[in-house]
Amino acid sequence: MLKLTKRTEYGLIALVHLADQAAAAPEGTLAEVVSARAIGDQFPIPRRLLAESLKALQAGGLVDSTRGSQGGYRLARAAESISLGEIVTVLEGAPSLTSCAGLGAASAGGGCDVEPVCPIRSPLARLRSGIWALLEGVSLQALADRSVNPVALFSAAS
Amino acid sequence: MLKLTKRTEYGLIALVHLADQAAAAPEGTLAEVVSARAIGDQFPIPRRLLAESLKALQAGGLVDSTRGSQGGYRLARAAESISLGEIVTVLEGAPSLTSCAGLGAASAGGGCDVEPVCPIRSPLARLRSGIWALLEGVSLQALADRSVNPVALFSAAS
DNA sequence: TGAATCAGCACCAGTTTAGTGCTATTTCGT
DNA sequence: ACGAAATAGCACTAAACTGGTGCTGATTCA
Numbered sequence: 001m002l003k004l005t006k007r008t009e010y011g012l013i014a015l016v017h018l019a020d021q022a023a024a025a026p027e028g029t030l031a032e033v034v035s036a037r038a039i040g041d042q043f044p045i046p047r048r049l050l051a052e053s054l055k056a057l058q059a060g061g062l063v064d065s066t067r068g069s070q071g072g073y074r075l076a077r078a079a080e081s082i083s084l085g086e087i088v089t090v091l092e093g094a095p096s097l098t099s100c101a102g103l104g105a106a107s108a109g110g111g112c113d114v115e116p117v118c119p120i121r122s123p124l125a126r127l128r129s130g131i132w133a134l135l136e137g138v139s140l141q142a143l144a145d146r147s148v149n150p151v152a153l154f155s156a157a158s
Numbered sequence: 159m160l161k162l163t164k165r166t167e168y169g170l171i172a173l174v175h176l177a178d179q180a181a182a183a184p185e186g187t188l189a190e191v192v193s194a195r196a197i198g199d200q201f202p203i204p205r206r207l208l209a210e211s212l213k214a215l216q217a218g219g220l221v222d223s224t225r226g227s228q229g230g231y232r233l234a235r236a237a238e239s240i241s242l243g244e245i246v247t248v249l250e251g252a253p254s255l256t257s258c259a260g261l262g263a264a265s266a267g268g269g270c271d272v273e274p275v276c277p278i279r280s281p282l283a284r285l286r287s288g289i290w291a292l293l294e295g296v297s298l299q300a301l302a303d304r305s306v307n308p309v310a311l312f313s314a315a316s
Numbered sequence: 317t318g319a320a321t322c323a324g325c326a327c328c329a330g331t332t333t334a335g336t337g338c339t340a341t342t343t344c345g346t
Numbered sequence: 347a348c349g350a351a352a353t354a355g356c357a358c359t360a361a362a363c364t365g366g367t368g369c370t371g372a373t374t375c376a
Binding site: 126 | 159160161162163166167170171174242246250280281282283284286289291292301302304308311312
């Protein structure tokens with residue numbers, strides 16, 4: 001199914017929220033941490049699942065967490081440096097692009113070493129590779145910027 | 159999961175094959191029909207499922223079918239006029255990105271008839287909308303053209 | 317007639333998804 | 347010290363989806 005899971009949706013909601021928070025922080029200072037509860041209260045979504053997504057984002061190193069009372073989350077890096085592809089990878093695992101697996105940069109060594117332009121590559125692999133490249137090209141920053149329209153989101157990326 | 163189902167993969171394989179067939183046909187003539195068996199014999203995939211995909215494509219009006227011995231399938235329209243979005247819609251159902259559904263401050267039942275540029279649209283809806291627009295912009299023709307690289311497949315579309 | 321081929325249902329096992337329960341641990345405020 | 351707030355971790359369930367198959371019927375060509 002060519003669609004994002006709820007887990008990813010909630011995670012994105014949270015990330016956009018955290019990006020807003022970071023943008024609102026005074027120059028050069030760290031943004032205040034935001035609790036899962038605080039984020040959840042602003043959207044009609046199961047708070048608990050939102051928390052699950054945040055946990056996953058923490059495990060994936062996209063956000064930093066502070067425990068205890070007054071604890072919460074904060075972006076671990078600048079919103080411009082977090083790509084959509086990375087977010088999706090963290091939240092729903094590396095996409096299983098079948099054989100010739102792992103396109104893009106990551107793909108650990110094994111097999112198909114003629115990576116760049118493998119002529120045997122099926123249209124499917126090319127398609128997925130294209131979609132993936134797009135996701136890698138869109139930053140959280142762009143996503144959080146509400147002035148950009150959906151299509152420009154991508155076409156501007158290339 | 160941001161990935162295509164096998165059903166869609168097989169369908170795409172078949173469509174690309176049919177597009178090749180159409181391209182090989184003499185100017186102005188209809189391409190010969192190709193049976194599911196004939197297509198399946200060329201790929202290491204379960205023949206039966208390929209047939210299922212073809213059936214779905216027929217039901218969706220993307221291919222014409224001829225029954226009986228010597229029967230088979232043929233593109234119902236020119237490959238340039240069949241978009242990837244349409245193919246995916248036929249093979250795995252309409253994506254739920256429609257109608258401001260899902261979340262976003264304004265989701266509520268009613269209407270959101272200001273569809274074009276709804277300012278309240280959530281980042282998620284915008285994201286899906288963007289992905290969708292991309293798929294709509296890629297034609298089967300482009301997909302079948304093996305000389306185009308994966309990334310150009312999309313960036314050229316905008 | 318008979319074989320090839322598409323069409324329509326209906327079924328099953330395995331995986332994924334969404335969502336919840338419960339407990340432990342850390343930290344702040346009093 | 348204590349309790350509340352909050353993250354961390356594990357485990358579990360019900361529903362949906364996926365991949366794949368079985369079977370029967372209808373249509374067409376030879």
